[in-house]
Amino acid sequence: MPIGTIKELGAEGKTVLLRLDLNSPIDPATNLILDDKRFREHLPTIRALSGSRVVIVTHQSRPGKKDFTTLEAHAEKLEHLLGKPVTYVDSIFGSHARDSVRAMKSGDILMLENVRFNAEENLTLKPEEAKKTHLVKKLSSMADIFVNDAFGTAHRSQPTVVGLPLAMRSAGGLLMEKEVFTLSKVFSGAPRPVCMVLGGTKVDDSIDVARHVLENGIADQVIVIGVVANVFLIAAGYNIGKPSTQLIAQLKYQEEIGKAKEILTRYRDRVVLPESVAVRENNRRVEYPVAKIPEDAPVLDLGMDALAHLVQTLKKAGTVVFNGPAGVFEDKDFATGTYELLRAASHVEFSVVGGGHTAAVIEKLGIGKDFTHISTGGGACIEFLTGKKLPAVDALEQSKKIFG
Incomplete structure (x- = not known):
């Protein structure tokens, strides 16, 4: 069965949780992003959701690594590439994050803090277990629909990857669609x-x-x-x-x-x-x-x-x-x-x-x-x-x- 697409979702005017994979090489001393290839790959999906309130969920590295850091530089980089404001919120689902999402207007883009700062996101769980996590319950309550464009994380069985689709109407983003379609053609x-x-x-x-x-x-x-x-x-x-x-x-x-x-x-x-x-x-x-x-x-x-x-x-x-x-x-x-x-x-x-x-x-x-x-x-x-x-x-x- 094929995955749902953005067109089928009817995202116009809705609040969309958008899972991206912006994990990039970083200079730990300056927090400078050294390669923006992954950012560029996600731009078509973000632009396709321009009539929605887009809440970006993404990660950088993992606990214990030198480049495990906040996403302030990522929001700046994305803002520069898109040519429109991207608000960075240093919270994943706390009251500051929830209030910021509520205040959004259509066309606004907001980036939540590194989702792997939440311990639950680093667990490998079956979809049904992932759906029950605090992380999935809180995030899914903040938006109407979920779009997963993070093909680079598609082999991980983590809550935002496998739990959110079971908690809300979901689809693959344009990059996810392109990856699945092209790689399937090999077979x-x-x-x-x-x-x-x-x-x-x-x-x-x-x-x-x-x-x-x-x-x-x-x-x-x-x-x-x-x-x-x-x-x-x-x-x-x-x-x-x-x-x-x-x-x-x-x-x-x-x-x-x-x-x-x-x-x-x-x-x-x-x-x-x-x-x-x-x-x-x-x-x-x-x-x-x-x-x-x-x-x-x-x-x-x-x-x-x-x-x-x-x-x-x-x-x-x-x-x-x-x-x-x-x-x-x-x-x-x-x-x-x-x-x-x-x-x-x-x-x-x-x-x-x-x-x-x-x-x-x-x-x-x-x-x-x-x-x-x-x-x-x-x-x-x-x-x-x-x-x-x-x-x-x-x-x-x-x-x-x-x-x-």
Whole structure:
């Protein structure tokens, strides 16, 4: 069942609780927001609600982190990008917040304090339990309807994400709608052949994605790069050297080697492993075939032979889903693999990129406009691709059943 949309809600003249994900890189010393990409992604939804009283519920970081802070700078940043006032209220549902919401007129925008300052928002709860929290009861009493546009938080089962849709008429915002629609297309209707590129360090998630897309015939090929490739190389019987093997142990991914072996046994012809790698030796980049990786040098990028082969594979694809870098791209000596694979992926007919590091590299390369879709949620995107129903999407579907 699809999620409800803003059009169906008839939000004109109503008070709307709008859940956004404005969690951004921040300089803890100055509270300066270093990247406003997430703000920009939410602007169409905020503008679509211009005839309503918009009460923004959002978060920054989580308890215990250096960048866990108030949202004063976020309100200022949003005000600057929208070109209209955004009132910041340093309360979530206290009398100050309630009075401020009551005083709003149509077209006004107000941002409540960091919702994770409330302990309940940091709990993982089933929707029915989340609905009973103090936080959901108080927030839902302050507005007429709820719009969730926070795709980056869609994989979390937290009260504002899964409880509010059960407490009030709800819909997905324009960004949520776009993310769900585009990522769903990967499963059906994407131009073939479909090629998944799985990299970075989230090995367990990547292996879940690989298994799901291969088992269900969603992907024709899965290319593995980064630490994900190192796990597959061990599973295929290669010695990747001590530093890279130790990193896998450090990240607690030894169990994933068995799962990778199982995938290779069943789908060896559809999993593409790199045939050469770049390591750091005597402080410089040196390349080796995967059968001859030195014992004491860390694997930090793809080798040029491997890169040439993978670029050719991507050129033949109709669809590319790209999640995670090919190596330590922050070091310019080991950025080539990530940069060149992304450039190749950008020329494909239908190209989707998972959020996080990969999206940051694309911004840096200035090729964002060449991709069909760059997801705003790394964790949410990869969980969606494993075939699991995201808690936020599920809650919005349930809301549609309850409230129509």
